Amino acid sequence: MxxxxxENYDPVLFDGIIDFDPNTxxxxxxxxxxxxxxxGWLIDFSPSQFExxxxxxxxxxxxxxxxxxxxNRKEWLVEDLISKRQRSPxxxxxxxxxxGKPQYICYASFIDKSKGIFLIHQPQKVAELWQAVKSRQSNxxxxxxxxxxxxxxxxxxxIMQKTNTxxxxxxxxxxxxxxFLDENNNTKMCLSS
DNA sequence: CTCGGAAGTC
DNA sequence: GACTTCCGAG
Numbered sequence: 001m002x003x004x005x006x007e008n009y010d011p012v013l014f015d016g017i018i019d020f021d022p023n024t025x026x027x028x029x030x031x032x033x034x035x036x037x038x039x040g041w042l043i044d045f046s047p048s049q050f051e052x053x054x055x056x057x058x059x060x061x062x063x064x065x066x067x068x069x070x071x072n073r074k075e076w077l078v079e080d081l082i083s084k085r086q087r088s089p090x091x092x093x094x095x096x097x098x099x100g101k102p103q104y105i106c107y108a109s110f111i112d113k114s115k116g117i118f119l120i121h122q123p124q125k126v127a128e129l130w131q132a133v134k135s136r137q138s139n140x141x142x143x144x145x146x147x148x149x150x151x152x153x154x155x156x157x158x159i160m161q162k163t164n165t166x167x168x169x170x171x172x173x174x175x176x177x178x179x180f181l182d183e184n185n186n187t188k189m190c191l192s193s
Numbered sequence: 194c195t196c197g198g199a200a201g202t203c
Numbered sequence: 204g205a206c207t208t209c210c211g212a213g
């Protein structure tokens with residue numbers, strides 16, 4: 001059962017087996033998935049600057065605990081709309097997925113979701129995660145520099161638009177419309193596998 | 194850091 | 204085609 005954790009995962013269901021102190025957390029199952037989901041959950045519900053959209057003192061994540069999230073390849077697959085088969089995501093799809101995962105909030109998060117503007121808090125980690133998810137065989141290390149160049153590539157095709165701000169990127173309204181909002185402007189997550 | 198040209202890879 | 208790699212310029 002612990003292999004099937006997904007968006008519907010409800011940590012409350014696991015109350016019975018978890019000692020809820022994040023530092024001395026004890027879990028009966030030897031499952032990293034559960035631990036990761038839990039960490040994401042804990043962060044998600046902690047009083048945070050993440051939800052509030054304060055424009056000043058904004059996004060000082062220096063005090064936010066950071067940890068490596070073990071890669072689970074399965075959760076990064078998307079269903080190809082044409083072939084209906086699972087495949088690894090394109091870069092912009094990877095970004096959408098990343099921004100939707102609470103356990104990765106210390107890697108990157110929206111600063112204005114309605115406009116599709118987000119900030120990358122841990123540039124190098126995001127770049128390495130992208131390389132791992134893409135799993136393109138290369139002897140070289142994916143750097144933030146190259147990762148950012150790939151995003152800049154999207155400016156011409158209007159998948160993303162310039163922000164001219166450090167570590168800050170923005171999806172175009174076209175992308176927003178196609179991948180984030182439904183007809184009623186509610187969030188939709190058609191990329192979830 | 195950001196931007197975008199140019200060449201290379203899959 | 205979709206990046207990846209390298210890089211000069213701002």
